[in-house]
Amino acid sequence: MHTDTKPWYKQLWPWILILLPVIAFARGGWAFYIMLQNQPEMVVDDYYREGRTINNRLEKYREAALRNLEAHVLVIGNRAVVRFEENAVLGESIHLDFYHTTLGANDFEVDAQRSGELLYVATLPHTPRGRFRLVVSDDSQEWRLRVTLDIPAEQEVKLGY
Helix, strand or coil: CCCCCCCHHHCHHHHHHHHHHHHHHHHHHHHHHHHHHCCCCCCCCCHHHHHHHHHHHHHHHHHHHHCCCCEEEEEECCEEEEEECCCCCCCCEEEEEEEECCCHHHCEEEEEEECCCCEEEEECCCCCCEEEEEEEEECCCCCEEEEEEEECCCCCEECEC
């Protein structure tokens, strides 16, 4: 019978068994670090007030439908072009709100200036990429149009109510 005379810390198997929990602990620490860097957005807890706000917003979309507003938007690079179908009574500028669908830090807003009779052009602060919800409204916030679009886009996208 052969007996092993080496102490335990000089053998391979104890170190392999110790290494498994150490790796699991390190990966858990890494996951915790990533979680701290990418914290989720805060959830609204006052649902009644939020519901009233949503109803108020829906009235503005209904107002756009009553005014029979129809428009298309095209985002190329750092420019957004909004083209209305007919010459409704519109001001010299309109407001564009870009909401990223998952990252609130990527949201931004700009004003588009009239460029001709039916066109409005806005210069964006940066070249956006990804999926955005776009809300177009007049300066007095009486009506709104909206669309979800993937940027960069190759074609115009129709704004809806």
